[in-house]
Amino acid sequence: MNNEEKKMESRKPHIAVFPSWGMGHLLPFVEFAKRMSIHHGFAVTFIAPPAVTEDIRTLASSLPDIRFVEVSVPQLDSFPKSNPATRFAEMEKYKDPVKDVLGSLKDDLTAFVVDFFCTALIEASAALHIPAYVLSTVSASSLCLMLFHETLDSQTTESLKGMDGPVHVPALPTMPARYFPSSMQDRTHPIYRLFLRNSRRLCNADGILINTFQDLESGSIRALIERKHELLPKGVEKGPEIYPIGPLIRCPDAGHERSGCLKWLDGQPDASVMYVSFGSMNWFLPPDQTRELALGLEASGYRFLWVLRSDKDVSALLLPGFEMRTRDRGLVWTSWAPQIPILSHPSIAGFVSHCGWNSTLESVMSGVPIVAWPLYAEQKTNAFFVANEIGLGIEPEWGANWWVGKDEVEKAVRELMEGEKGRKASMRAAELKESARRAVAAGGSSMDVLTALAGQWKNRVS
Template identity: 60%
Template sequence: MQKMGTQKAHIAMFPSWGTGHLIPFMEFAKRMAADHSFTVTFITSSFMLSRPQISQLRCLASSGLDIRVLEFPSPEEDTEEEKTHSEGGHLFKMFQLVEKSKVPLQDLLRTLKDDICAFITDLFCTVMIEPSTALHIPAYVLLTTAASNLCLMLYHPTLHAQTTSSLCDMDRPVDIPGLPSMPTRYFPDPMQRRTEPIYHLFLRHSHRLCNADGILINTFHDLESGSIRALIDRKRELFPDEIEKGPEIYPVGPLIRASDSEPNESGSGCLEWLDRQPVASVIFVSFGSMGFLSAEQTRELALGLEASGERFLWVLRKPEAQPDSEILPAGFEERIRDRGVVWRSWAPQIRLLSHQSIGGFVCHCGWNSVLESVSCGVPLVAWPLGAEQWTSAFFLVKESGMAIEPQWAPGWSVSKEEVQRVARELIRGESGRAVRARAAELKESARKAWADGGRSTEVLSVLASQWKSNR
């Protein structure tokens, strides 16, 4: 491969798998190319991104912005290692392949070295900090989740050293510097059980994060003011003792897609139905592209929505092999047809959230969905399903104040009676009014963050200046 010569400042980006991670990387690249005249090179491989996702990158590269895509061959898989970690399966396989990609990535970066002033990678690819640092290229992590989750990850090594117990075995709140006490059940899944391999994988990520030159977070000050203050003012208390300086912290969000980036031909039926509903009267229900409720929980949700009497639009996803008759109560759709819709195909989420008829969002607290809801001024019912969503839910309720939370039954389940209560509360109750007001405030704050002179605009300008001075 020949070296790319350019007069412009040049950054390289290495996103990890998953559309939820790729979208913020693409939006960040657009801003750096369009607003700060950077050349941006995405480096990837077929094991990291699917062909449709790589096609998205190539479409971005042909949009007129100075963005390009480079691929390197996928490393060979170690089947014996994969068998050793059968529990964790796909995730362990991906981490293994990322580890094996250090050398080809370093070789590729070496061909670009004279041009590159910064390298940005993902939380799941912190091992790639090493080849960048070896070539004296400043290395950054673009965190595609909340600042509160970063606080927990940075404090993870200290927490690990302070106790021999697993968090899931503790029945008490835990204090993290600068944050409110948080019950252990809200910590991310990978931090819960210290005997499991995934725990130690994330512990390694926590250590490596401390070696980055900076961490860019897809958030903004008003949404997570307490967590951002903790990361900036008390970061020495969050880092392990052996870390003298640690990475600089840069809140650069919200990085979300524009509504016109969603396919126009999809979801027109649910948008037409919304057009006929009163303002702020409809509860939007969606658990993300990968989130499935159990059949029993789906039935409880259906019966609770029906009993609430509220209007709702439910994007229902389920395993393909599971027929509707096994999860929805008999006659449910016939009974709710005058005030509810069960939508079974892809839906244009940003256009739905920005519709005037939407009054609230039952959300799994995936961070992209949260930021889309914030940017549209829609309050949440926080219903996390796994991973770091529990932590995000806790802080959206306790710190940001734009979400309400159901009362959980054993096993993190929600009864139909509780669904009925929280649906009515969201649309008509006192708590609902409070979170609606807070959501409206945060919508304006998100707009101001990217306006001229806004905090995220200024942070990105500082970064651009720093990187251009590295040339």
């Protein structure tokens, strides 16, 4: 074997990825990179702004085959970083710098994987004839709606926020209009137009990798694979291939110092505590709704761990004396909380969740049923499917503008902890926990899909 042949044999297949901002997007990308590196022998290059790279380095510090290339563009100051308009606008500016980086890596690259906020970068990849894929960090159900957005827009001139009745989407359960993602609700809002354009840009990808698995969203996955043509924008004939490869979720890290809230959970009986948290973005309810939630938790009589981080005085958000009255059975935790270890703790019986997709998958992996309380983005879609299709949880009784009074909070907590719906949700959660583990194990549905895709990419190595 000559030197050139030896070099070719030792060269690893190589992919580049470009994630979006926020832990809900970064974590699935890092877990995807880990699987490609550990299980399939790929080298992975993260292309990202400096601030994002810093987060990724921390999350993926133990993997030697993950590399980093930083790219920078002038920042846009008109929107906060969390605003989707910022993400879409900045991606337009990243196209040329990313194309330069991809060009420098072109001889080694077999694929380029981007976040669904970063579909503008597919143009950079296409110009270099590098196959481009989207890693969808939302559910298969939400992806169906994203792809159908342009068709739905052409079918009506009315905003969904003005509709009272259900809306039909091919191959999906009929869903009330208010459960559609906030980006699809108001036709007059700039975000609506940005997501509408993204509906078609998603179709420029060679494939879409979804952070989900067969047993969790079988109906939506079937819709994307078997009836995709009914969801795609007009004029798009084939569309991207679909690859359900989840759940892409971290394993609990036993090496970190044990959090105080976990020590508190150690002292509680098994399956006795309701965990309450509204996500890593530190979203919290308006003060009057926060107080209703507090009153409902107190009235339920059940133990609770409530993560309530705020730049305000938390005591001022709650009713006077609440923490004192509930000190024997409740803990209001105002610091960062390790969600996966909390959900996997034996004392946890249920989860009052905003239904962000990462939190939903973490609940699935831990076998914990959900009280679905969505706040924004596609969380309402997730909540609908969690409660009505997947069977993983229940919803409180909503008032106007998604208001939940203290009586409804108490009722929802009691139902999940002791009612028939709660019993069924707990059984379903236990089933899905095992299904999720099987999906990513050898021979599982998600592992098989990712292995086949990795094989396709390896075949491109010259």
